[in-house]
Amino acid sequence: MRKLFLLIAVISLLASCGRGDQGQLVGVQGKKWHPEKPLGMTLIPGGAFIMGKSDDDRVGLNNAPPKTVTVRSFYMDETEITNSEYRQFVNWVRDSVVRMKLAIFAEEMGETPGSGGIGEYAFADTEEENMSVYEKYMYDNYYSMGGYEGRKLNKNVDIIWDTRDYPDEYYAEVMDTMYIPIEEVYNGQRSIDVKHLKFRYSWMDIQEAARAEPGKRAEFIKTEEIAIYPDTTVWIKDFNYSYNEPMHNDYFWHDAYGDYPVVGVSWKQARAFAQWRTLYHNTYRKERGKHNVPAYRLPTEAEWEYAARGGLESASYPWGGPYTKNDRGCFMANFKPLRGDYAADQALYTVEAQSYEPNDYGLYNMAGNVSEWVFSSYDPGSYEYSSSMNPSVNDDANMKKVVRGGSWKDVAYFLQVSSRDYEYADTARSYIGFRTVQDYLGTDVTLNQTR
Known part of the structure; x- marks a missing residue:
């Protein structure tokens, strides 16, 4: 009995030494978190500000009464999301749709990687010997019961786009479904049918x-x-009796406009982009054993106005104001100046996303160029009942969503940091784009204290 007691005591001592906590409450030790500034974003330090009109509401909207609110720290895109950046999203969705179609057809035809041709694009779980224990468990208990949700695509083989290199008839049949019908082709160009591009x-x-x-x-x-492809027809539909076909034809896809803000994107599409950006970033980090990052999202109305002010209290514009020209007589933003002279600010439509001087937070075009979707629903009385701490008012039943900042076709009033406007969530315009934000985690950062 004495020997047994001594043995238990020794085991207990060894276990305690192995823990290294000496029997004290030290908490669970996880991975160290090191805040990383996302590429193309800047840190907006949290703080309080007076949200709303600091002067008379000149158009009598009476929907932006001044109110002191506080917002937490967050990262924000330095520029509006560009055509080039949104095309990355479109191309990812396009490739994913093609791979899924190829994998499904390969399975229906009984083709596997060993058979060549379309079989090379079969689901990665087709060959059991290459599956991990977890993948096999998930396949046996969930995926094998029918449907293709959750099945792993084979991304180790490149998609073949050149019709001269298609590996077999099955592959050609799948790819044919991705393009517009032959009877809709003109000028010898058969393009992707964008109705298939859904996220x-x-x-x-x-x-x-x-x-x-x-x-x-x-x-x-x-x-x-x-459906995530931008509505390029907005350049025609937004302007009656106006020749804007070149913008309709080239603005989104041509490299000449790669660094210009994407337009023709609805609020729903902007949210989908933010969801994809989160997925895309975290997939990369997961492969390297790193923490997930907080989700990318649209800014709340309060966050947008706070960031647009750039730390300036009661200013009319991101640069202060009250004028829209600097001391050299140059316009400070891209909008509709004077008596409707669109070209007076040296731009007829949009300008490159990194144009004009940034505000004191390093954000470009928070006034003008394109108006920007925010997460909040539009309610004229929302300032009256919203919280003063990180206010956010979004009602799924309210399809009116707030847009901020004014655009290339707006007069100066809508460029003011406190001006509010709205559009419907499923509507796209040639003058509305967006930028995203990401929550800041870790050591608190505020205007009063930066550590």
């Missing part, structure tokens, strides 16, 4: 879940499927 994602309505009675988590998970 599907799920998200959890945490606000609704937190206020509801305890229930199943699945009740608050929502799935969206969004």
